[in-house]
Amino acid sequence: MSRTEDRSAKSNYSRSASEALLLRRIRAASVGATVAGIAVVGSLMLTSHQEASAATPLMVSVVPVSVGSDDPTPPANPGDMPQDMPGMDMSGSSPAPTDVPAMPQDMPGMDMGGSSPAPKAPAQMSPDMPGMDMSGSSSGAAVHRPLAPVLGTFGGGTAAVLLAAGMMRRKDLDLSLAKKATRIAGRAKK
């Protein structure tokens, strides 16, 4: 049997009922898998978002605003805070910290005198060198994200492109229709 005959035999086979059945099964399986995937992923995401939003108010109510910030001023109303929060006792009634006689004064990292100078970048070091930011601030592209202007520019640009393309397409269509009409009119005259 020649190669061409092989091909035609395969072509006939491709139209057979068994292949049609296989195709239907593949279609049904792919649609089913996609729907199931979307359902599972969607429900998981919704569940996790609900958990996150339920947890957020509690965390905000417990953690004082100034914790973690550079602002040295104490909270306005310390009485509102839970008394048993670790490290948050400001009443002054607990025993005051006393010097531990056994602790050597020159233990590394234990200088509490505050007299040593704060670390600073050497003069010759470039401030924009990656990983060399010692200012303590976390400014940068990762934190400062102007989402609205960027998305606005993207959306505006996309809309302009789609509009321009749509108008060009309409114009092309009009031109081709006009040409067709002229051709038909020419034939009619003859």
Added chain:
Amino acid sequence: MSQDLGTRPSRPKSSPRLDRAVKARTDQDDARFDRQPGESLGRDILKNRFVSAVMRSRWYPGAFQIPIAAVFGLVAYELLAGPPDAHDNAGTALMWVLWWPLLPLLYVLFGRLWCAVCPFAALSDFVQKLVGVNRPVPPFLKKYGIWIIDATFLSITWADHVFGIIESPWGSGILLLLLTFAVIVSGAFFQRRTFCRYLCFLGGLSGNYSRTGMLALRADTEICATCTAKAACFNGTDTVAACPLFSFPRTMDSSANCNLCANCIKACPNDAISITVRKPTKELWFLRNPKIEESFLAMAIMGIVIIQNVTMLPGWADALAWVNRTTGITSYPVIFTAVFAVGVSIPVALLTLAAKVASHGNLENTFKNFARFGYALIPLDVAAHLAHNMFHLLAEGGSVISTVGALFGGKYTGAAMLVGNGPIQILQYSFLTLGLVGSLYTLRAITHRRYLTPTRRRSTMLPFSVLIGILTALNVVIFMYPMAHRM
């Protein structure tokens, strides 16, 4: 080809007799690139019922595009509106730790199959249906498209280091938006997938890498010779779209511009299309029209991989400090730009040097040698890229589990490293060994098919073998050192 050799100006001792001899020899050599009549294409996987049914289904490749586009949407959302720290961002992890490292592996195994299911391609098709003007591809793009791809690839890599695109989810998000916009513009104004064929930097990469791939779609030219369907495989039919990458199966001898979308398989009324499994790198042995820009891209990618590796080494910070002390330059962008230019230039310069040396012995000029034998380095290129990417996948893969798990309320307490440094290095050196063998074998195959005399073969093999050895040694040394993590 033979005319170029015959009129070569740089050979003063040229005589009509020598020219005739060279012409006769190269014509004979060129004939060796043709497939012999009756030569088997290889095993046709379309004879498998399941594969055939999938490829001929109207749901292919759409059924894959939909879930991939959904994941892409999630990645884009996370990058733009998710956690600002790359370490916690699922978009960054999915994009740079999972997808990007796996991509070269997909190209080697399945050719440009990714391009068939790419969400950008789906977006381009959608925009085209909506408002597409379908203007023909500008000649400028046809002529300089690969150079534009080369420049885009280098620019993105440079920008990544200077602006920290990978380390910043916001930066990655902006990159995605820019690509999306370019795809929309291309889809709105130009025919088919102009962006994918002529502008996508990943398309250029995949075009080069898929030549080493194990799948090849080809047409049976004997059947095509009797076809009366007016190139339905290229132009499409009423129900099947045209070839999105402007390839004509009847004359196609490369997988660089075939994404296995199966449009031609569905449109062909004679069942003349076959998808065969072939030996990796086999396509490179038979190249008839080597292009200098594709060889340049291969070398540029080699340089990029070397730079990416060097910047992850522990000595990189010391090197920066040394440059700082020696030159007084404190600006990182300036220092990196200089290092980047040198790093990318090294493989290109080495290939040029090898081509120059080879040209003295094989009677072809430096440009032709550069273009032809640059392809021989693609297997090593792919191997080095894979070795680099395997580090990201295996040493940082835990971040994918943790960030995606966190997205759905789960918590992963394991380490980011999925396996230890030892197995990763074994894998890296295995890839490099395969790449070395692949490159040397490809070099031998091209040389033996191109030249008949042992002298010409030797004078060609020697400089390029040395080049392959140098680049392999460089990669071996780099992979000996521990690398810094990105995530």
